[in-house]
Amino acid sequence: MPNPLLKLTQIVKSYKGRTILDKIDLGIYSADFVSIMGVSGAGKSTLLNILALFEKQDAGLYYINGSVIPTREFDICRIRNNTFGFIFQSYNLLSGLTTAQNIALPLQYSDEKHQQEGLKRTKELIERLDMKHIENERVDNLSGGEKQRVAIARALVNNPQVIFADEPTGNLDAVSRNTVLSLLKGLNHSMGVAIVMVTHDPVVADFTARKLQIVEGKLGDRQ
Numbered sequence: 001m002p003n004p005l006l007k008l009t010q011i012v013k014s015y016k017g018r019t020i021l022d023k024i025d026l027g028i029y030s031a032d033f034v035s036i037m038g039v040s041g042a043g044k045s046t047l048l049n050i051l052a053l054f055e056k057q058d059a060g061l062y063y064i065n066g067s068v069i070p071t072r073e074f075d076i077c078r079i080r081n082n083t084f085g086f087i088f089q090s091y092n093l094l095s096g097l098t099t100a101q102n103i104a105l106p107l108q109y110s111d112e113k114h115q116q117e118g119l120k121r122t123k124e125l126i127e128r129l130d131m132k133h134i135e136n137e138r139v140d141n142l143s144g145g146e147k148q149r150v151a152i153a154r155a156l157v158n159n160p161q162v163i164f165a166d167e168p169t170g171n172l173d174a175v176s177r178n179t180v181l182s183l184l185k186g187l188n189h190s191m192g193v194a195i196v197m198v199t200h201d202p203v204v205a206d207f208t209a210r211k212l213q214i215v216e217g218k219l220g221d222r223q
Contacts, residue, residue: 004027004063005030005162006026006028006051007026008024008061009062010059011023011026011047011062012059020043020046021214023218024047026047026212028162028194031188032195032209032210034195034208034209034212035212036048036212036214036219037199037205037211037214038213038214039200043217044198044214048164048166050062051164052086052164053080053084081158082160084162084163085106085160085162085164086165087152087166088166088167089167089168089170091151093139093150093154094139095140096140097138098137098139099135099136099139099150100122100135100136102150102151103122103153106158107119114158118157121156121157122157125153125156129153131149131150134146145172145175145176145180148171148172148176152184156191161193161194162193162194162195162196163195164196164197165184166198168184168197169201170199177203181204181207
């Protein structure tokens with residue numbers, strides 16, 4: 001069995017005296033497509049935020065590519081930018097900018113060489129995700145499905161090892177939802193990028209290869 005890209009060992013997280021995550025163990029492997037379900041307040045978004053380095057656990061260890069995560073904020077930001085991509089329910093696109101400009105936003109934190117590579121990759125992603133017709137369109141004028149497609153391309157522009165998706169289809173109708181999920185599934189297979197997705201919708205979870213669920217702070221396979 002290969003080593004996991006991401007590994008959580010005995011992760012604990014509490015809020016106001018309530019244990020949200022109780023000794024969580026989890027491995028995320030290359031080309032994994034994982035869904036995490038749970039009722040509102042179960043801790044699924046908290047777990048995603050810890051994985052994405054937006055929050056710190058109270059106890060336990062987190063390894064990335066076999067190394068314990070660093071403590072310096074600068075190093076944590078570098079890992080987030082170079083290793084992870086992010087897709088949000090509300091898209092988090094910058095209004096007034098075009099499709100291409102939004103996709104290229106993460107490149108501003110890269111050095112000149114990676115910026116040039118990233119701009120080339122932006123063009124490739126626009127072609128691959130069938131967005132040539134909206135390349136120069138302001139994102140304010142796009143449909144919900146088109147906006148999420150732009151957000152997916154933005155998550156991929158830095159060639160991440162893992163994409164974190166927080167309710168990525170929550171604002172979409174059924175047709176757009178299935179289109180976006182099929183796109184994610186195809187990218188997972190063709191590009192080998194791991195995807196970790198939080199959802200409350202069992203239909204969405206059924207698109208993934210691994211289905212996990214948080215119940216009373218414990219993580220296990222979805223029944």
